[in-house]
Amino acid sequence: MKLITEVAAEAGIGEQHLELYGKYKSKLAPSLWEELSHRPDGKLVLVTAVNPTPAGEGKTLTTIGLAQALNASGVKTVAALREPSLGPCLGMKGGATGGGQSQIVPADEINLHFTGDIHAVTSAHNLLSAMIDNHIFHGNALDLDPQRIIWKRVMDMNDRSLRSIVTGLGDGNGTVREAGFQITTASEIMAVLCLCDDLSDLKKRLGRILVGYNHLGQPVTAQELGAVEAMAALLKEAVKPNLVQTLEGTPVIVHGGPFANIAHGCSSVIGTRYALKLGDLVVTEAGFGADLGAEKFMDIKCRQAGLTPAAAVLVVTVKSLKYNGGVAKSELGSENPTALLEGIPNMERHIENLGKFGLPVVVAINHFAGDSPAEIEAIQAACQRLKVPSAVSKVWAEGGAGGQELASELLRVLEQDSADFEPLYEDSLDITDKITTIVREIYRGAEVSFSPAAKRSLAVIDRLGLNELQVCMAKTPYSFSDQAKLLGAPEGFTMGVRDITLSLGAGFAVVITGNIVTMPGLPARPAAEGIRVDEDGEIHGLE
């Protein structure tokens, strides 16, 4: 690892703008923005993927490897990534810092507490939670209805026992009511942090957060509870982007990490803007597959921040296409070009969808050791048929060197300057039409059915005049539809909307389809059990 001061210097960041966290991590001070803001932006490239499968597609890995490859080929590139959450690190998933020769470092510190941003979100969120119950306890001047409080508590841990709880039991402990915890990344404050322009915009957004309703059914906000300034104080360091590096010394801004279903699943706007000033090219990623992640990246993040992406990289793997072609998880290791061909329509539809946002696409075939030449060739042939450039990416095994082909294809596409970005829908459409547009254009469902609860929510949205909000779809990532097992490229299905909730600080309505879990549980053998720390304080078993 290079010292982070050195990484910064190479990226043109003076030491006076660094707020170091040890030798290998730094926050970027607002003073840097004053220096950068007049510069032109670099080009923004989104790395997205086909629908995720149990085999893992390697989107973060590809983002890191591609940035390394671009730098190696002489293009000044910065990656912009999400911060890993502790819960999944200790639970099912392990770390989220890439792998093999394409990692961001120091991986253990980034995976665990990093620079404390997620802890700050937890604190700010739970301060508001405590102030809500405290407000009721001390007389409830706002007449909050304890049955209609929608603001939960959060913890950055996978803890299913906290999903649904009753609080306020015992003498003198407040009002007994149903409550619950979400994982911190599901906090609206995380979404707010990732969408705000600066500290001042952060405060405005925090103030708009809807915490519940009074007994007349009128909304009550964080502003009314007097919590905004203290929350902002708790978040004042967290809004500053973090600089780290890849294994090859490429600068990476790792900042923010909202859920990709009930939130928009992208790293912060602030971090992306810094990256665009520092790099001629910025590679970033969005959560889940392109149906969820890329759509929200463009319809929410890019729209709100005025960003114009120049291209998309779609990550596919031999295994993911076989899985989408109907092969069972246990059989994914066996060569099966026929099944793979059955999965190609999934890739094809994602490519087509990305075109609807005006973006040219490069397919990155993320190579795994067991992939057969015939399978790789089948993907390449499909891409040729679709007239979409593709490249085999070996960044896990070879780092930037393994991403040269991908980098070249991407640079060729960018040279053509063919992007003509536009969001999928207009802000002026009402919420129902926005949902229908996404379902028809992106998911290819035939229609949308709204549950009674969803209809009531739509009526509230009408009453409160909130149709200008964007929509944030919360749906299974595994299928274009709302049913996880409908793989490939299903169509003609009816999309069921169970409920619609309001994230007024983030600026979107969350459209809930199916059963969305916002507090994961631990598996029978949590990743935590495999972690070790040796006498020198080195951590093992976390990556």
Add this chain to the structure above:
Amino acid sequence: MKLITEVAAEAGIGEQHLELYGKYKSKLAPSLWEELSHRPDGKLVLVTAVNPTPAGEGKTLTTIGLAQALNASGVKTVAALREPSLGPCLGMKGGATGGGQSQIVPADEINLHFTGDIHAVTSAHNLLSAMIDNHIFHGNALDLDPQRIIWKRVMDMNDRSLRSIVTGLGDGNGTVREAGFQITTASEIMAVLCLCDDLSDLKKRLGRILVGYNHLGQPVTAQELGAVEAMAALLKEAVKPNLVQTLEGTPVIVHGGPFANIAHGCSSVIGTRYALKLGDLVVTEAGFGADLGAEKFMDIKCRQAGLTPAAAVLVVTVKSLKYNGGVAKSELGSENPTALLEGIPNMERHIENLGKFGLPVVVAINHFAGDSPAEIEAIQAACQRLKVPSAVSKVWAEGGAGGQELASELLRVLEQDSADFEPLYEDSLDITDKITTIVREIYRGAEVSFSPAAKRSLAVIDRLGLNELQVCMAKTPYSFSDQAKLLGAPEGFTMGVRDITLSLGAGFAVVITGNIVTMPGLPARPAAEGIRVDEDGEIHGLE
């Protein structure tokens, strides 16, 4: 503020041993210990106080001001303090970084997230909590009795609604059971962090933590749940002490902050040891008054760590003695030397008690603007009568300059080298006798009555062979007795022990007298409502 690198350099710490958190905070790397460990220790001075009152005594303030004064008079001094907890900062108390001209800085950052140590404790604690419920969920191989789980969850927030809750409601969310949250400073992990020698000792202590009992009544530990290494990984940065400075540039190690009732209320052993190698004199403090804080400092912290304090400074104020003399809070501002004399026995007993540990005492009369000369003189006269040196301390208004008299008196006492430190009781006494010794010798109660629950706990302690543990008294800080309103120097009372719990990682049995709240609530107007953050990110209203 000086750069922390400069503060470190003046203290003889090379930059290679610093792990910076911004420009004004640093963790001290274990490599520094390798360099320091062969050096002789400086002298250790404990700052303690009479029983706390609503007026505030200024123990942290005096510790900081005294360290500044000693440095100004040419004695190389380092202060060792506790980390403030977010909960009280946002709740009732405000910040905990001193005040006036005797503060540690950057106060806002130290008061809010600092270097993330308390967040790390929260994470490690809640990982264990999640692993307990997850263990039951996945088959309960250890046969844990859900009714006898003693390990709660924690949050660094004042949130009374979380004191008593029911978790695991809903389908697929685990076993429904009674549970609850404590504030993080009440976590046994905080006590463990503050008592451990190093990362290796930390792991041993974490492994011993008692989480509950199985259906046969046998103890189940964190070790058996496989949680120890991951908890240690989460705490690996938190065990490193933090270096900051006072307003006058005096080096201060701020590390750890356990509760002073259900835990021992002292900053970390590791931090104190670093300070003793760096300073010829180390000034540290303990929680609450000397009956609780100083007793635990000596019987738990010094005993476990092999520390030998050289003197104690007892902080008194005109108001605190008047309050102990029966004056109502609202009347404390009025001159009343007669009432003050009624409160002197409180001070006198604390002085006598400190003598029982073999420590010479200097009384610090912490001066407030409204104090009358007659009242100050009454305290001075009492000290003369008791043959105890005293000094008026004006460190709030004047910083180190206002502590010169106190520093001189302390140095004179230290020159006499009269300390002959020994703990109050032997480890070999059984728990009942340890409790009785503290109640008779320190509190001056006539006897101890054990509730049925306490008797059952004593039987468990006998059965498990745990009588060698130290005792950690959890009692009201406001009185020598177990009744907050029994001010002054009560005697002859019966001390009621309600229960005894086991903190096996910390190495003590917690003796609960009265109703001890381990999760505070917010007041009608929380301190959070007075906090502001301006456009430059500067925080106001927090000190």
